Amino acid sequence: MWKPNRQSNRPVYLQIADLLGEKIAQGEYPPGSKLPSERKLAEQYKVNRSTVVLAYSELRSQGVIETRPGSGTLVSPFRQRSVPPTPSWQAYADSGNFLPNLPLLRRVREALEHDPGLIDFASGKLSLELVPSDEINRIIAEYRYSPHEGPDLPQGYLPLRQALADFLARYRGIQTTPDSIMVTSGSQQSLHLITQCLLSPGDAIGVESPSFFRSLSMFQSAGLRLFRLPVDDQGICPDSLRTLHRKHRIKMLFINPNFQNPTGTLLSRERRKLLLETASELRLPVVEDDPLGLTGYNGEQAFPLKSEDTASGMLYTGSFSRIAAPGLHIGWIVAPKSILSRLADARRQMDLGFSIIPQHIAAEFMSSPAFVSHLELLRQRLLYKRNLTISALERELPGIVNFNKPEGGIYLWCKLPGEINESRLLEAALQRGIAFVPGGVYGAESGYLRLAYSRPPDQDIVPGITGLADAVRAELQK
Amino acid sequence: MWKPNRQSNRPVYLQIADLLGEKIAQGEYPPGSKLPSERKLAEQYKVNRSTVVLAYSELRSQGVIETRPGSGTLVSPFRQRSVPPTPSWQAYADSGNFLPNLPLLRRVREALEHDPGLIDFASGKLSLELVPSDEINRIIAEYRYSPHEGPDLPQGYLPLRQALADFLARYRGIQTTPDSIMVTSGSQQSLHLITQCLLSPGDAIGVESPSFFRSLSMFQSAGLRLFRLPVDDQGICPDSLRTLHRKHRIKMLFINPNFQNPTGTLLSRERRKLLLETASELRLPVVEDDPLGLTGYNGEQAFPLKSEDTASGMLYTGSFSRIAAPGLHIGWIVAPKSILSRLADARRQMDLGFSIIPQHIAAEFMSSPAFVSHLELLRQRLLYKRNLTISALERELPGIVNFNKPEGGIYLWCKLPGEINESRLLEAALQRGIAFVPGGVYGAESGYLRLAYSRPPDQDIVPGITGLADAVRAELQK
Numbered sequence: 001m002w003k004p005n006r007q008s009n010r011p012v013y014l015q016i017a018d019l020l021g022e023k024i025a026q027g028e029y030p031p032g033s034k035l036p037s038e039r040k041l042a043e044q045y046k047v048n049r050s051t052v053v054l055a056y057s058e059l060r061s062q063g064v065i066e067t068r069p070g071s072g073t074l075v076s077p078f079r080q081r082s083v084p085p086t087p088s089w090q091a092y093a094d095s096g097n098f099l100p101n102l103p104l105l106r107r108v109r110e111a112l113e114h115d116p117g118l119i120d121f122a123s124g125k126l127s128l129e130l131v132p133s134d135e136i137n138r139i140i141a142e143y144r145y146s147p148h149e150g151p152d153l154p155q156g157y158l159p160l161r162q163a164l165a166d167f168l169a170r171y172r173g174i175q176t177t178p179d180s181i182m183v184t185s186g187s188q189q190s191l192h193l194i195t196q197c198l199l200s201p202g203d204a205i206g207v208e209s210p211s212f213f214r215s216l217s218m219f220q221s222a223g224l225r226l227f228r229l230p231v232d233d234q235g236i237c238p239d240s241l242r243t244l245h246r247k248h249r250i251k252m253l254f255i256n257p258n259f260q261n262p263t264g265t266l267l268s269r270e271r272r273k274l275l276l277e278t279a280s281e282l283r284l285p286v287v288e289d290d291p292l293g294l295t296g297y298n299g300e301q302a303f304p305l306k307s308e309d310t311a312s313g314m315l316y317t318g319s320f321s322r323i324a325a326p327g328l329h330i331g332w333i334v335a336p337k338s339i340l341s342r343l344a345d346a347r348r349q350m351d352l353g354f355s356i357i358p359q360h361i362a363a364e365f366m367s368s369p370a371f372v373s374h375l376e377l378l379r380q381r382l383l384y385k386r387n388l389t390i391s392a393l394e395r396e397l398p399g400i401v402n403f404n405k406p407e408g409g410i411y412l413w414c415k416l417p418g419e420i421n422e423s424r425l426l427e428a429a430l431q432r433g434i435a436f437v438p439g440g441v442y443g444a445e446s447g448y449l450r451l452a453y454s455r456p457p458d459q460d461i462v463p464g465i466t467g468l469a470d471a472v473r474a475e476l477q478k
Numbered sequence: 479m480w481k482p483n484r485q486s487n488r489p490v491y492l493q494i495a496d497l498l499g500e501k502i503a504q505g506e507y508p509p510g511s512k513l514p515s516e517r518k519l520a521e522q523y524k525v526n527r528s529t530v531v532l533a534y535s536e537l538r539s540q541g542v543i544e545t546r547p548g549s550g551t552l553v554s555p556f557r558q559r560s561v562p563p564t565p566s567w568q569a570y571a572d573s574g575n576f577l578p579n580l581p582l583l584r585r586v587r588e589a590l591e592h593d594p595g596l597i598d599f600a601s602g603k604l605s606l607e608l609v610p611s612d613e614i615n616r617i618i619a620e621y622r623y624s625p626h627e628g629p630d631l632p633q634g635y636l637p638l639r640q641a642l643a644d645f646l647a648r649y650r651g652i653q654t655t656p657d658s659i660m661v662t663s664g665s666q667q668s669l670h671l672i673t674q675c676l677l678s679p680g681d682a683i684g685v686e687s688p689s690f691f692r693s694l695s696m697f698q699s700a701g702l703r704l705f706r707l708p709v710d711d712q713g714i715c716p717d718s719l720r721t722l723h724r725k726h727r728i729k730m731l732f733i734n735p736n737f738q739n740p741t742g743t744l745l746s747r748e749r750r751k752l753l754l755e756t757a758s759e760l761r762l763p764v765v766e767d768d769p770l771g772l773t774g775y776n777g778e779q780a781f782p783l784k785s786e787d788t789a790s791g792m793l794y795t796g797s798f799s800r801i802a803a804p805g806l807h808i809g810w811i812v813a814p815k816s817i818l819s820r821l822a823d824a825r826r827q828m829d830l831g832f833s834i835i836p837q838h839i840a841a842e843f844m845s846s847p848a849f850v851s852h853l854e855l856l857r858q859r860l861l862y863k864r865n866l867t868i869s870a871l872e873r874e875l876p877g878i879v880n881f882n883k884p885e886g887g888i889y890l891w892c893k894l895p896g897e898i899n900e901s902r903l904l905e906a907a908l909q910r911g912i913a914f915v916p917g918g919v920y921g922a923e924s925g926y927l928r929l930a931y932s933r934p935p936d937q938d939i940v941p942g943i944t945g946l947a948d949a950v951r952a953e954l955q956k
Binding site for chain 1: 805807
């Protein structure tokens with residue numbers, strides 16, 4: 001990210017004018033295109049808005065840009081007589097099948113990108129000290145790249161699929177073969193493949209409510225109709241599944257039973273059984289996302305429903321990002337072979353897989369003894385972070401905030417009293433240097449917050465909750 | 479890939495029956511699903527067909543599978559009474575927005591996957607000795623993974639985008655900034671993003687004819703209507719562009735001007751000028767794919783049209799796969815900033831970028847002095863392979879095969895006399911251990927073959943062409 005040089009003799013506003021002039025000359029902002037608002041640019045470059053006002057005024061006086069009432073600041077269409085006409089790029093940017101992502105989510109992401117100093121209860125990434133970097137570097141040091149390992153691997157690098165089959169049998173109770181596994185660049189790609197290749201626009205699907213699936217504009221972009229099954233402190237309630245299925249002919253059910261995103265709940269034993277039976281009876285395919293199943297705090301691990309799926313009625317997705325190394329970007333899908341062939345064939349139209357290097361590293365790490373000790377440490381450290389977060393909340397907002405204690409995972413689902421203006425609360429928190437995700441993003445009613453406590457370093461958690469509590473109190477007084 | 483153990487006491491047919499039984503038990507082939515044909519399985523496991531017949535017979539006698547006239551061999555639907563009903567997976571595999579890939583292409587890929595011993599004039603990959611593995615291993619040896627380098631990079635790792643901006647200015651004559659570049663996992667993903675995010679179903683686009691774009695079912699899957707502009711020995715003829723645009727309102731033009739896939743032609747200077755002028759006048763965005771521009775044999779490099787695009791009217795895509803290291807899976811898109819923001823936002827619904835490790839390696843390699851000498855060597859070696867291929871063809875099929883000599887790149891576009899049964903010629907060549915791609919895949923009339931001479935090691939080229947010539951003669955006599 002560009003920053004003004006405050007030691008320079010050239011005033012900051014002229015530095016900004018130079019930079020923008022250069023971007024315009026290089027076609028980054030073509031003639032007639034809209035420039036960012038003054039406010040946005042000021043935030044981005046961390047300068048006063050008045051500085052941007054001056055920079056724009058300078059460019060206006062050079063004839064490079066113009067400001068039109070109601071349409072903001074534009075690059076002058078006839079900046080140079082010799083410049084030929086440009087396609088109306090904005091019309092293209094507004095086309096296509098993808099809906100824009102949710103505004104509140106985009107706001108959170110933007111804030112995290114522009115201010116790395118924020119205390120981040122939003123992203124759900126691993127705290128830096130929890131990433132097994134030493135072990136990964138040990139594996140890299142021993143790695144030798146060989147061009148023999150071919151590039152086109154839509155189903156993924158075979159040694160990783162073999163390691164995954166072992167991993168799934170050993171840690172997740174799933175018996176499968178490398179042929180039934182596809183490697184993806186993470187859960188997002190797994191779900192994208194499933195929705196794009198196995199469902200058609202207009203199809204109805206069932207999702208938990210609240211649910212992170214609701215936050216994935218991907219589903220709406222694919223033209224799917226989403227129907228909700230409520231989640232309480234025992235997880236998703238399968239009772240209404242039959243009615244939903246009859247009424248809307250839902251074609252697939254998406255669940256996240258282990259330490260659910262965003263509520264942190266673990267689906268109870270009884271409901272698992274009922275859910276499997278009902279789905280099997282309805283011949284309804286269930287997609288289970290299981291990124292956090294290995295993070296149960298109490299020793300007894302949370303197994304996926306897939307481990308009890310005797311009817312081959314489920315697709316299973318998992319990922320390395322929330323439990324080990326987000327930088328490797330490794331996810332996977334387990335599916336019947338007919339489905340995997342279809343996914344692999346369709347994937348050739350999207351990408352041809354990705355580099356084997358991170359796949360090799362993931363395979364080695366999963367099979368190493370270091371993996372077991374890493375998981376053990378991870379659970380202890382997440383439990384510690386959960387406790388820090390909870391006690392800070394109880395101290396700062398006693399009687400104001402409510403939550404259930406998660407027994408694994410990384411999410412604390414908080415309820416504030418009454419109606420809350422979520423966007424205003426988010427801005428108030430961001431102003432205090434704290435990021436979180438408002439519950440509305442997940443389809444919850446007003447007043448919920450998702451705090452992901454895996455990312456902030458321990459020493460930031462108490463100041464983070466203090467700042468958040470301050471924002472909450474300010475908002476509640478309005 | 480599983481292979482029978484020929485040293486074992488257990489007969490091979492029972493080994494195969496065991497393997498299939500296990501796969502069925504593990505749900506890889508769910509009850510009611512179809513098993514591969516005997517012929518296919520025999521090919522896959524490299525056994526006689528009669529061995530597979532015996533294996534299937536064994537499983538049939540166990541009641542695990544059944545053969546129904548007209549529908550092949552199926553897993554028995556009521557294999558175990560306790561198994562609950564399974565979703566009708568086949569119906570799901572037939573859904574979704576993705577059309578299956580072209581049968582002839584799938585056939586070639588299958589053959590290459592199952593028989594690594596084939597002499598490969600099909601894939602267009604780099605020959606192993608042309609991959610700069612030593613240099614890549616030197617970079618890996620110096621690399622240290624750091625979790626600071628965040629995971630969510632839909633636009634790509636910044637140091638790589640910086641290296642790409644330098645690379646594009648230095649080698650491709652394109653002035654741009656890291657903000658206007660997106661890193662992708664290769665050209666396929668670049669084109670997928672462009673078609674999915676900037677075009678809508680029903681839109682018309684222009685493509686060269688013949689063209690590898692025609693082989694990408696991706697375009698048809700996106701619901702686009704393809705209109706052709708003919709390619710001759712000077713490259714694409716832009717004359718009909720205006721008529722096409724008026725008649726079909728084409729919204730985007732896709733071109734591959736440098737050593738085109740499949741014809742190997744270089745678009746002439748005059749046509750470049752005319753194409754740019756016409757597109758600009760029509761305000762028609764042009765997407766230029768440029769994977770081979772750096773492989774001109776005669777020292778004078780082929781620059782992309784994008785380097786003359788003063789109107790910001792073009793999108794530009796490139797890749798590392800055909801010129802350096804296919805295993806890194808690195809491609810890029812250059813686009814105006816408004817378009818890139820749109821692509822990055824939409825990409826969050828597909829994947830969240832990919833691992834920084836290959837991105838780091840690519841950035842280092844591109845900026846190293848070794849890159850220059852690698853390119854020099856690559857050009858010399860490709861020219862040598864071209865000459866070997868051409869002289870073998872002239873010796874083996876004099877007066878029968880016609881082609882133009884490509885002055886760069888990796889493709890030789892061959893014409894045989896009269897009508898050819900492409901599928902039969904392909905099978906005849908595969909039987910002789912040779913793979914190529916029939917021209918019909920690229921929308922050419924009957925009788926064309928694409929020979930990509932980059933992949934086979936030098937010593938395989940003459941035997942490969944001899945085998946191919948034998949298949950051609952056999953086919954012409956039919």
